[in-house]
Amino acid sequence: MFAVTNSVGMFGMNAFLVTVEAELSRGSPQFDLSGLPDIGIKESRDRVRSATSSIGLKFPKGKVLINLAPANVKKSGSSFDLAIFISLMQAMDILPLKMPDSIFIGELGLHGTIRGVHGIMSMVMLARKNGFHEVYVPQENAKEASVIDNIRVYGVDTVDRLMAHLLNQSILKPEPHYIPDITPFLSNLMDFKDVRGQFKARSGIELAAAGGHNVLLIGSPGSGKSMLANRLGTILPQMTHEEILETSNVYSVAGLLPSEQPLIVQRPFRAPHHTISAAGLVGGGSIPVPGEISLAHNGVLFLDEMAEFNRATLEILRQPLENRKVSISRVSGTAEYPCNIMLVGAMNPCPCGFYGSTQKQCTCTQKQIKNYISRISGPMLERFDMHIDVDPIPYHEFASKQQPESSAVIRQRVELARKRQEQRYKGLGFYCNSMIPDNLLDEFCQMTPEAENLFGKMYTHYQMSARTGARIKKVARSAADLHGNALITNQDISIAVQFRGFDSKYLR
Ligand SMILES: Nc1ncnc2c1ncn2[C@@H]1O[C@H](COP(=O)(O)OP(=O)(O)OP(=O)(O)O)[C@@H](O)[C@H]1O
Ligand SMILES: [Mg+2]
Numbered sequence: 001m002f003a004v005t006n007s008v009g010m011f012g013m014n015a016f017l018v019t020v021e022a023e024l025s026r027g028s029p030q031f032d033l034s035g036l037p038d039i040g041i042k043e044s045r046d047r048v049r050s051a052t053s054s055i056g057l058k059f060p061k062g063k064v065l066i067n068l069a070p071a072n073v074k075k076s077g078s079s080f081d082l083a084i085f086i087s088l089m090q091a092m093d094i095l096p097l098k099m100p101d102s103i104f105i106g107e108l109g110l111h112g113t114i115r116g117v118h119g120i121m122s123m124v125m126l127a128r129k130n131g132f133h134e135v136y137v138p139q140e141n142a143k144e145a146s147v148i149d150n151i152r153v154y155g156v157d158t159v160d161r162l163m164a165h166l167l168n169q170s171i172l173k174p175e176p177h178y179i180p181d182i183t184p185f186l187s188n189l190m191d192f193k194d195v196r197g198q199f200k201a202r203s204g205i206e207l208a209a210a211g212g213h214n215v216l217l218i219g220s221p222g223s224g225k226s227m228l229a230n231r232l233g234t235i236l237p238q239m240t241h242e243e244i245l246e247t248s249n250v251y252s253v254a255g256l257l258p259s260e261q262p263l264i265v266q267r268p269f270r271a272p273h274h275t276i277s278a279a280g281l282v283g284g285g286s287i288p289v290p291g292e293i294s295l296a297h298n299g300v301l302f303l304d305e306m307a308e309f310n311r312a313t314l315e316i317l318r319q320p321l322e323n324r325k326v327s328i329s330r331v332s333g334t335a336e337y338p339c340n341i342m343l344v345g346a347m348n349p350c351p352c353g354f355y356g357s358t359q360k361q362c363t364c365t366q367k368q369i370k371n372y373i374s375r376i377s378g379p380m381l382e383r384f385d386m387h388i389d390v391d392p393i394p395y396h397e398f399a400s401k402q403q404p405e406s407s408a409v410i411r412q413r414v415e416l417a418r419k420r421q422e423q424r425y426k427g428l429g430f431y432c433n434s435m436i437p438d439n440l441l442d443e444f445c446q447m448t449p450e451a452e453n454l455f456g457k458m459y460t461h462y463q464m465s466a467r468t469g470a471r472i473k474k475v476a477r478s479a480a481d482l483h484g485n486a487l488i489t490n491q492d493i494s495i496a497v498q499f500r501g502f503d504s505k506y507l508r
């Protein structure tokens, strides 16, 4: 007897259809799996056997051949278990032979349980795209699967219940389509209203948020760098529907979506510790899984104590930051993960922490300062559009009774500035100032004649490179968008130049 069932496999973020063929024939007892299965799939033989006996059936006596097609695609993981089991049941004539509309996804556990798998969202999306009408998924993935509409999703916890359902008893109810609550959520724990004084640093963070600029915070210990950075997420614009799906997909593949609230509706804020490995940061593994940079997709990657990170580890970020995606090559193919992020770094300016401080004398030698800063390579520092000097607040600001502005108020201005950018860049494949390609800088960063004049003077005075000049233009464009200026003004240029203090402080 010959049977065919449909399933879905994953490689990186890419789901692909898999046909599971089962054939029973006479001969000595044998259970073979073909179609380039890896070790995980070989183990699924044992799980399928165990599931079969869990429902009181004897495993077929003769030859059992299972083939996963297409053969030329390397498959991994345990998500084909259920489809293998179903096709076996068909070949054994226990289930009807034809179920062309259905997809089966799931790992089998002992005693016929069905266990969750990673990447369900992409898998169900692919099933719908290919015209399938229903998909059977592990119960714990059911809510995540139901994020995709226009396809019937059944969550199943045991093969026993699934069999009963398929044998026309229809005991399972389709999962209702899940529509998330995406009302903006502002944590009471983190808010800019807790940050006293720091007017320049606050306006710098707002400017970075407005244009999506990578930003480096430099200052003495305890000056509030971590405090400021940790609040960046509270002023970024609400995620779009598209962004929610994209980011949730990354978490789905990583197996990190909470099963009860299976969508990421707030921009991620990832702050890995400085001891993190390269693979942990950008992704890796024999079956590549996404790293922190991809888990931060459409949100923020915060590298606190940046000088403490392994230099080589940081270097690996350079390419993904530029391309806004990570490629991980393996013998079996190249997995690609998105990483459209805002990078925020925080560090002390020197070993003692007080170089450039207005509060305390730095005790380091020039050489020590240079060595310290060179823990981060020049090209890596180039990835930051803005540098913000963070000085400890003076007592009168610390003791002030004046209530600082809240995140909600700042966020409104950021959202408005982002709307202006979205309109301007509509249909061009990018949506904020930090993403303006070099060849479009002149077109989109037009200045008033006075601003042009000032920019020229500053360029010469600070001996800027063309690259620095380009960054200043983009940041000035963001300042103009915050202030509602159609053309970049004098003031916008001065603001942008202010946030390049690093260049003159260290690089000359
Ligand atoms: N502007 C401020 N308003 C209110 N509290 C502040 C401010 N700046 C710093 N603090 C207080 O000081 C603490 C230390 O700040 P934070 O950890 O952000 O400093 P840091 O610059 O990251 O220091 P380090 O270099 O040691 O990491 C904060 O938790 C907060 O309680
Ligand atoms: Mg800190």
Ligand SMILES: [Zn+2]
Binding pocket: 350, 351, 352, 353, 354, 355, 362, 363, 364
């Ligand atoms: Zn010092």
